[in-house]
Amino acid sequence: MQDFDCCFTKEKSWFRYRGGVHHGETAEDAVKREVLEETGVPYEIDRLAVIHENFFSQNSGTLKGLECHEISFYFLMKPRGTQELHSDSITHGVKEKMYWIPIKDLDKHKAFPAFLKDYLTRPHPGIEHIVTDGRK
Secondary structure: OOOOEOEEEEOOEEEEEOOOOEOOOOHHHHHHHHHHHHHOOOEEEEEEEEEEEEEEEEOOOOOEOOEEEEEEEEEEEEEOOOOOOOOOOEEOOEEOOOOOOOHHHHHHOOOOOOHHHHHOOOOOOOOEEEEEEOOO
16 A cells, blocks of 8 residues: 555645545545554544535645645544553644543534534434535
């Protein structure tokens, strides 16, 4: 398997199959790998919960001036064993700190995607398709 994310830029458009999915890797394998890398805890997938299409533009950074389109899969997951976090994740040279946040306290934190705060507070019997269009 090649070690690169599924994304491309064509002219003024940028597309990404989000979640750290590498070419040739399933979404399920990618999310299990990413969660283990980020938390140090192996998780099991319960089920696919949301397919999210996200359209946006950036005013700064590497995506400045590009019309962006992401497709993400969100899964309900359950830990195997402990919920103690063992993260060795580093972003821009800084070690990240991870914390469990009760769902009822999500509105006190900046969390993305924004629809998750509402989504996690109510039951969902099947897969939802959510479209966010921040270009407007």
